[in-house]
Amino acid sequence: MGVEEVKVVESSIVKPSEETPRHGLWLSSLDLMLAKSGHVPLVYFYRSCAGGDGDVFFDVARLKAALSRALVSFYPLAGRLGVDVDGRLQVDCAEQGVPLLVAHSDHTVDEFSSFKPSPELRRLFVPCVGDSPSVVCAIQVTFLRCGGVALGAALHxxxxxxxxxxxxxxxxxxxxxxxxxxGAALELPCHDRTLLRARSPPAVHPKTLSVFCPKLGPSELSGAVANEIFIISKDQVAALKRACTGGGGDVSTFCALAAHVWRCVVAARRLPPDATTRLVFPANVRGRLRPPIPVSYFGNGIIMLGASGKARDVASEEHLASIAGRIKGAISQMDDELVHSAIDYLELDLGGSSLPAMPAGNLPKTELRVVKWLDMTAYGADFALPHVSGLPALSCRQSRNMPPMLLISGTFW
Incomplete structure (x- = not known):
């Protein structure tokens, strides 16, 4: 597959439908930590109803009007990345707008039903922002031969x-x-990023670095990436959770699955028994601060946590409960002080620079990163008109029974 298989038929800039604040939006150290990750590609696939026409249930004019209204509240997405007088990265909010492409393709939804992210997906359905790296958000709507639609986005x-x-x-x-x-029932985003500002003076608690993993940037891969999907049944999840608790206590689905995957990866890599291996994962800080910041906080509200152990212990089936306990223990330590210490550490480390100095190179074989999507409300993007079936979301009306398919060809933390 190549880009020639998608024909762009329209290009426009969508701006907020009402006047929005014009200022330089300060970015926290949690934002700067992820700045070098760049634009993350996101792709939704939608099937049309039988014999339906994508132009009907994905009317471009309606999408633009809705996007224009949404950008009033989410106005930083219509801005551009820049730097302040001190050289620190910020968002210049001046209603520059969101680039939106409309395209047609002879591909069908069924050609991508394996749900595997790939470079081809990004080339075909995600707008290219290489010539405009300061763009915060770009959208591409691709109408497919089957009547379905691919909705792609690049978000910084x-x-x-x-x-x-x-x-x-x-x-x-x-x-x-x-x-x-x-608009009354919609939860407005919170743009007060000073809620995650470092303390003055910064102070890092000694226990912070026992679970907080600050030196994590995007890796340079030396070879092709292989994507696989593993289906784990409800019964298998229940069996893993029982194995992690010995029939008593409680462990989350994430802790059980992460422990199992960690064990399998360590065994497959055949690490030396005495090697120290580490599992690293992002954790949402929104509910961990006192007082907690709003759930609707718009920005990066995550820090990286880690659990470690000897390879011989992690690879042993008998130690699964212990490994799950290590992961659960790392999560339980994420309290108000640890989060503030992590923010302070990053602020000191970044030194107010526009981009963090992250080491390049591949991850060591002893390290595994996982991303939790279990509590992400990813399937609530229902763009259907009220009287048109065929564009449902997994969590909305019972009368609609065809969920959109979501593919992420990058990683959002």
Missing amino acids: HAVLDGASTFHFFRTWSAFSSGDGAS
Whole structure:
């Protein structure tokens, strides 16, 4: 597959429908930590109803109008990345707008039903922002031969994380489908990023670095990436959770699955028994601060946590409960002090620079990174008109039973 298989038929800039604040939006150290991740690609696939026409249930004019309304509240997405007088990265909010492409392709939804992210998906359905690296958000709507639609987006990780991304998509789709006609039921984003400002003076608690993993940037891969999908049944999850608790106590699905995957990877890599291996994962800080910041906080509200152990212990089936306990223990230590210490550490490390100095290179064989999507409301992007079936979301009306398919060809933390 190549880019010639997608023909762009329209290019426009969508701006907020009302006047929005014009200023330089300060970015926290949690934002700067992820700045070098760049634009994260996101692709939704939608099937049309039998014999349906994608131009009907994905009307471009309606999508633009809905996007324009959503950008009033999510106005940083219409801005551009820049730097302040001190050289620190910020978002220049001046209603520059979101680039939106409309395209046609002879591909069909069924050609991508394996749900495997790939470079081809990005080339075909995600707008290219290589010539405009300061763009925060770009959208591409591709109408497929089968009547379905691929909705692709490129969103800069310096400005938002996964939770904020799907908050935006839910709002945009609500305006598009008519569910957000009044706007009263929509939760407005919180743009006060000073809620995650470092303390003055910064202070790092000694226990912070026992679970906080600060030196994590994007890796340079030396070879092709292989994507595989593993289906784990409800019964298998229950069996893993029992194995992690010995029949008593409680462990989350994430801790059980992460422990199992960690064990399998360590065994497959055949690490030396005495080698120290580490599992690293992002954790949402929104509910961990005292007082907690709003769930609707729009920005990066995550820090990286880690659990470690000897390879011989992690690879042993008998130690699965212990490994799950290590992961659970790392999560339980993420309290108000640890989060503030992590923010202070990053602020000191970044030194106010526009981009963090992250080491390049591949991850060591002893390290594994996992990303938790279990509590992400990723399937709430229902762009259907109220009277049109065929564009449902997994969590919305019971009368609609065809969920959109979501593919992420990058990683949102």
